[in-house]
Amino acid sequence: MKATLPSRALVLAPMVALTHRALRQLILGFGGLDLAFTEMASAAALLAHTPFDSCYLDADPQPERVVYQFYTTRPEPLPGALEKVSTRGVFGADINFGCSAPHILRSGGGAAWMREPEKAAGLIRLARGAWSGSLSAKLRIGADDDYGRLKAFCDGLVEAGLDFLTLHPRLEGQKFRRTGRWDYVARLSSELPVPVVGNGDIRNYDGYARWMAEARPAGIMIGREAARRPWIFALIRGRETDPAFEMDIDLREVALRFLGLVEEFLPPEYHESRAKRFLGYYADNFSFAHHLRTRFQNAIDIPAMRIVLDEYLSEVPEDRLKVESN
Ligand SMILES: Cc1cc2nc3c(=O)[nH]c(=O)nc-3n(C[C@H](O)[C@H](O)[C@H](O)COP(=O)(O)O)c2cc1C
Known part of the structure; x- marks a missing residue:
């Protein structure tokens, strides 16, 4: 049976060379984490059997909390990659529509999909046919500051069978210097029929509490702060029930x-x-x-x-x- 997103979910962000088994196990040891995304893996590379497949696919020690993240530059390899990992007992699979590293964008992966909404919806439809677990996507705002365009993009994904999505509310290619646009998370959360997880710039409990209250997302995803302070999820959960928690x-x-x-x-x-x-x-x-x-x-x-x-x-x-x- 397909698992649903826990309420007020605390989620570890996918981060290349960081969100592997070792960091996940360290964080789980502190507690507080609901879901952990793996770093993005190329669907095509997975099908071609690269030497380190087993490292990228290691979902232990708690596979039921793991979401495998995939990126692909074209639709064809994705169903096969999903089928390959279908017996691993993980919570879900996520499609990367947010990465705007120049080499990924140039090859048509990550945020490049957001320029072609129909193709992106087609990719989700294909994935839905091949994957019975939770299916999600992680996105940015897109190429320009246009809420209507983002909303239409998300509507297409939902219609194609997406279970939830994560928004990192920055424009395509925007670096970390300026803070993210959480007003986009708030609008999408209130207007989409599926849960929306918010991501970006959460550094502590106060940041978590502020954006949970103001943007009302279904959950919060944390990236860089989890590498700085792997106990951040435990700290947030503790503070939620006890303001004096230390x-x-x-x-x-x-x-x-x-x-x-x-x-x-x-x-x-x-x-x-x-x-x-x-x-x-x-x-x-x-x-x-x-x-x-x-x-x-x-x-x-x-x-x-x-x-x-x-x-x-x-x-x-x-x-x-x-x-x-x-
Ligand atoms: C080193 C590093 C690697 C990243 N790799 C990925 C990735 O593989 N897939 C993805 O969707 N986002 C990736 N991201 C983006 C993060 O998942 C997240 O959206 C971003 O860091 C903002 O969240 P934060 O402010 O909590 O760090 C990466 C970010 C960093 C810093």
Whole structure:
């Protein structure tokens, strides 16, 4: 039976080289997370059996909370890719209509689909025929600031069989400098017949509470902050029931746990790059973030990253323990 989106869902965003098994398991250990998107995987590559398929398809330790995200530049590979993963017991499959990295756009994937609404609806119809689990899409506003066009695009997807969608309310190609347009999330949430998850710039409980109240989405998706503070979902859930809720965090212990999970679950070829990608965000928890980030980036392997962390904490021991309340 198809699972439905939990109410006030807290969702981990898909992020290339970040939302793999190791980060997901770390976050699930803190609790509070309802759904976790994988990083986008190419439908065509999955059908062609790339060497690291098993890493992208690892949905453990809780497959029932996992949404596989796919991107494709043309419709043909998608049904086969969905069939290939149909026995994995995951919550759902998501189609990427939001990525506007230049190489993805140029090849016709990600946000390029939003320029061709009928083709995009056709893709969802095809996916619906091949996938009985939850089917969702993640989008941006589109090429220009035009709510009517976005709404018509979404109507087409819903009619084609979409179960929910996530809006990251920035224009195609817009970087993170300006904040997202949550008024778009509010309008879509109130006007579409399917749940809308809002995403973008949520850094803490206050941000979550503000946009849940003002935009009334079905859930909130968090990306970068989950790499900075993997306990963010647990903190939000705790604060929701108890305004005085706090968490004691040992930054050394969390970092070491993450590095151990990377070594345990990711292929050796990915250890250094995935560890550095995460630590680049995680370093923000420390007083001398820039200095520490540079030292992590210069480390040659994970054992060297552990040494960097301990050398830093021997210089700045007061950074190790943090009380988190927002
Ligand atoms: C490093 C990185 C990789 C990303 N990879 C993906 C991806 O694979 N698929 C996708 O739909 N969005 C991707 N995104 C966008 C995020 O899912 C999310 O929409 C964006 O970061 C805004 O949310 P945030 O402000 O909570 O980080 C990526 C973002 C970052 C920073």
